[in-house]
Amino acid sequence: MIGEHSITASNQDPGPASHPDTEQQQVAYHVRKILELLGENPDRDGLQDTPVRVAKMFEEMLAGMHVDATSVLSTTFEETSQGPVIVSDITFYSLCEHHMVPFFGKTHVGYLPGKRIIGLSKIARLVDAVSQRLQVQERMTHQIVDAMTAALHPEGVIALVEAEHTCMCARGVKKPGSMTTTIAASGRYQDDYALRQEFLRMIGK
Numbered sequence: 201m202i203g204e205h206s207i208t209a210s211n212q213d214p215g216p217a218s219h220p221d222t223e224q225q226q227v228a229y230h231v232r233k234i235l236e237l238l239g240e241n242p243d244r245d246g247l248q249d250t251p252v253r254v255a256k257m258f259e260e261m262l263a264g265m266h267v268d269a270t271s272v273l274s275t276t277f278e279e280t281s282q283g284p285v286i287v288s289d290i291t292f293y294s295l296c297e298h299h300m301v302p303f304f305g306k307t308h309v310g311y312l313p314g315k316r317i318i319g320l321s322k323i324a325r326l327v328d329a330v331s332q333r334l335q336v337q338e339r340m341t342h343q344i345v346d347a348m349t350a351a352l353h354p355e356g357v358i359a360l361v362e363a364e365h366t367c368m369c370a371r372g373v374k375k376p377g378s379m380t381t382t383i384a385a386s387g388r389y390q391d392d393y394a395l396r397q398e399f400l401r402m403i404g405k
């Protein structure tokens with residue numbers, strides 16, 4: 201178990217490499233170092249467990265790094281659907297790869313099935329898998345479309361992501377409330393204007 205007793209002060213600690221540490225313990229060790237470098241006392245009451253909390257938080261928020269996005273979509277069903285399937289307002293939290301602070305918002309995914317459909321929850325699981333990584337919003341949007349296209353071979357896929365980036369709100373340019381929208385598409389959603397319009401209308405845009 202790690203915690204206040206296993207992470208010792210820098211002048212006593214021979215360093216992370218000498219411990220038979222888990223990755224979580226290694227991250228916690230370095231978070232403690234960062235707290236020290238920031239001028240904090242990591243041994244004060246409120247901070248004693250913070251290194252481990254932060255390590256666990258990164259594990260949770262970056263869980264998608266270890267998930268193959270396409271494998272999330274491995275269970276599909278043979279079905280001839282007549283029209284598009286649109287799952288809207290899928291909330292997500294991601295971490296901006298430039299600043300390692302959250303960007304978060306909603307993802308809307310639509311596809312026009314070919315011969316197979318997918319369980320609806322798997323689309324939300326896909327959003328989790330690609331968002332729980334160090335990301336940029338554009339890549340996340342494309343990864344959703346790429347995974348859906350590879351797994352289902354549909355007639356087309358479209359994803360629209362709208363997000364607020366805390367690196368733009370809480371620091372730097374400081375523009376709280378600004379929203380970034382990204383769209384990616386494959387197949388018929390790339391050039392069928394009516395299909396794209398229908399998608400936008402269905403998600404309330």
Ligand SMILES: Nc1nc2c(ncn2[C@@H]2O[C@H](COP(=O)(O)OP(=O)(O)OP(=O)(O)O)[C@@H](O)[C@H]2O)c(=O)[nH]1
Pocket residue numbers: 296297298335336337338365367368371372373
């Ligand atoms: N395109 C894109 N840019 C992003 C995303 N998340 C953060 N950024 C931007 O990444 C850029 C990093 O720019 P840098 O100049 O290297 O970093 P910085 O000095 O901290 O920039 P400022 O945020 O302008 O203070 C910033 O403009 C961020 O707004 C994203 O998902 N997509």
Ligand SMILES: [Zn+2]
Pocket residue numbers: 296297298299300301365367368
């Ligand atoms: Zn950022």
